Amino acid sequence: MPTLTLHNTLSGRKETFNPVDPERITLYVCGPTVYNYVHIGNARPVVAFDVLFRLLKRLYPNVVYARNITDIDDKIIQAAEENDEPITALTQRFTVAFEQDMAALNAQPPTITPHATDHVDDMVAMIRTLVEKQHAYAAEGHVLFDVQSMPEYGRLSKRSLDDMLAGARVEVAPYKKYAGDFVLWKPSTDEQPGWDSPWGRGRPGWHIECSAMIARHLGPLIDIHGGGQDLIFPHHENEIAQGCCAHGTDYVRYWMHNGYINIDGEKMSKSLGNFRLVRELLKHYPGEVLRFALLSAHYRSPLNFSEELLQHARATLDSLYYALLGRGAQIEPEPGYTLPDDHPVNLALCDDLNTPEAISELHRIAAQLNKAGDADKPRLKAELLAAAGLLGLLTQTPSAWFQQGGGSDALDSAAIDALIEERSAAKKGRDFSRADAIREQLERAGIVLEDTREGTRWSRRPANTD
RNA sequence: GGCGCGGUGGCAGAGUGGUUAUGCAGCGGACUGCAACUCCGUAUACGCCGGUUCGAUUCCGACCCGCGCCUCCA
Numbered sequence: 001m002p003t004l005t006l007h008n009t010l011s012g013r014k015e016t017f018n019p020v021d022p023e024r025i026t027l028y029v030c031g032p033t034v035y036n037y038v039h040i041g042n043a044r045p046v047v048a049f050d051v052l053f054r055l056l057k058r059l060y061p062n063v064v065y066a067r068n069i070t071d072i073d074d075k076i077i078q079a080a081e082e083n084d085e086p087i088t089a090l091t092q093r094f095t096v097a098f099e100q101d102m103a104a105l106n107a108q109p110p111t112i113t114p115h116a117t118d119h120v121d122d123m124v125a126m127i128r129t130l131v132e133k134q135h136a137y138a139a140e141g142h143v144l145f146d147v148q149s150m151p152e153y154g155r156l157s158k159r160s161l162d163d164m165l166a167g168a169r170v171e172v173a174p175y176k177k178y179a180g181d182f183v184l185w186k187p188s189t190d191e192q193p194g195w196d197s198p199w200g201r202g203r204p205g206w207h208i209e210c211s212a213m214i215a216r217h218l219g220p221l222i223d224i225h226g227g228g229q230d231l232i233f234p235h236h237e238n239e240i241a242q243g244c245c246a247h248g249t250d251y252v253r254y255w256m257h258n259g260y261i262n263i264d265g266e267k268m269s270k271s272l273g274n275f276r277l278v279r280e281l282l283k284h285y286p287g288e289v290l291r292f293a294l295l296s297a298h299y300r301s302p303l304n305f306s307e308e309l310l311q312h313a314r315a316t317l318d319s320l321y322y323a324l325l326g327r328g329a330q331i332e333p334e335p336g337y338t339l340p341d342d343h344p345v346n347l348a349l350c351d352d353l354n355t356p357e358a359i360s361e362l363h364r365i366a367a368q369l370n371k372a373g374d375a376d377k378p379r380l381k382a383e384l385l386a387a388a389g390l391l392g393l394l395t396q397t398p399s400a401w402f403q404q405g406g407g408s409d410a411l412d413s414a415a416i417d418a419l420i421e422e423r424s425a426a427k428k429g430r431d432f433s434r435a436d437a438i439r440e441q442l443e444r445a446g447i448v449l450e451d452t453r454e455g456t457r458w459s460r461r462p463a464n465t466d
Numbered sequence: 467g468g469c470g471c472g473g474u475g476g477c478a479g480a481g482u483g484g485u486u487a488u489g490c491a492g493c494g495g496a497c498u499g500c501a502a503c504u505c506c507g508u509a510u511a512c513g514c515c516g517g518u519u520c521g522a523u524u525c526c527g528a529c530c531c532g533c534g535c536c537u538c539c540a
Binding site: 012029030031032033038039040041042043044045046074075157158159160162163164179180182206227228229230231232233234235237238257258259260261262265266267268269270271272296297298300301302304308309312315316318319322323325327348354356357359360361362363364367370371427430432435436439448449450451452 | 467468469470471472477478479480481487488489490498499500501502503504505532533534535536537538539540
């Protein structure tokens with residue numbers, strides 16, 4: 001079995017992965033707050049950690065992957081108010097939308113999808129423990145975590161308390177003992193959603209849900225916790241504080257954080273308003289193109305998101321699907337093929353998810369397949385499919401890939417086939433001007449023809465490819 | 467101000483103490499009725515200055531530039 005190395009934010013370097021229990025690998029990734037459709041930046045961790053999930057399942061017999069749904073939050077309350085809609089209707093709507101969007105990106109569902117509102121009791125219990133252990137205190141209906149009670153606080157984000165407060169831009173609430181203390185529980189007004197607690201009716205702070213749900217479903221100490229770099233501080237730092245202080249143990253062995261998606265060199269974010277919704281992008285590009293684009297750079301690097309990136313991703317997938325399609329008779333992949341452990345794609349992914357390296361290996365296999373004699377093609381096709389499958393790519397049949405799309409006004413395949421037949425007859429009679437006229441006619445409708453030894457085949461070219 | 471990350475050929479993007487990343491685009495060929503696909507060949511690189519070394523894009527130090535975080539954010 002190849003060695004899996006992962007970049008750990010705690011140490012700032014790649015480390016060999018040593019699980020707490022090889023019989024039960026535990027992975028947690030921060031999921032969405034469901035008050036809107038998700039943007040492509042939200043999709044990056046989902047796709048990156050989906051590759052990790054697939055890889056871990058290859059390496060270990062039992063992998064438990066949890067990704068939460070944050071369905072209680074002040075932004076949700078505000079959005080529901082603006083829509084004049086019950087909170088649960090709003091959160092259910094966007095939870096379903098999120099799951100649809102991620103499925104379109106070929107991301108496998110996690111093993112567990114815990115919802116924050118199903119775990120308020122767990123959160124209250126955990127907060128109570130923190131108060132008992134004197135890591136938290138109640139003040140004016142709030143409960144706050146006392147960061148000064150934890151000497152290690154700041155270890156993940158590599159900051160001292162003094163450094164953090166030096167640049168603080170936020171007003172300090174009067175009920176805080178110390179400016180860096182963060183909210184575990186806050187009071188609700190009668191209009192706001194709330195739950196009963198020892199500190200009165202209220203609702204949880206943002207960070208406590210992940211700690212409580214991890215403890216409930218995965219245990220006090222887990223193997224891997226992932227998310228975007230912007231969660232390192234404060235969210236994950238505070239999770240560590242809650243988890244370590246409540247359980248008296250370590251919290252997470254390996255912290256993994258993906259880089260940002262940029263637009264024109266600037267971070268894409270909800271607050272800057274320069275985001276691209278996955279749902280919108282899916283109207284113009286197949287989900288696999290978005291997935292490929294997200295995997296074309298290493299997960300920790302910034303990724304500049306642009307039309308050009310997506311066009312390139314589509315063209316590259318075209319070329320890989322061409323290799324699967326072949327140029328003559330259809331090739332059946334060798335049955336029962338399994339990717340060897342020392343396969344370059346497997347090794348690339350085991351090296352901290354080096355997806356660009358893995359993709360370059362896909363090109364190498366595709367080139368071999370294009371050149372191979374008939375005897376070698378089934379094995380190479382099976383190899384390409386298995387290697388790409390580890391990345392969640394090339395999961396469609398080539399003809400489905402090339403013929404997908406086409407709006408309601410597009411030619412149906414029967415009409416296309418009829419024109420192709422007419423063109424073939426014209427070619428046979430050496431009437432090339434008629435044959436070319438049909439090629440041009442179809443081209444205007446977004447259909448590209450290719451002549452092969454086995455006959456003519458067609459594919460849809462998106463109108464926005466220029 | 468504090469802390470962190472990064473600067474690779476026209477573009478995207480890996481990697482390495484000494485021999486080709488890879489893809490796209492370019493150039494030259496082969497194939498093709500036209501085309502597409504494919505194949506063969508080919509040019510272009512490691513921000514700047516020092517240091518260590520037989521040898522540095524790769525290690526160390528300074529500098530320049532860009533980006534991010536410092537309690538909304540994937």
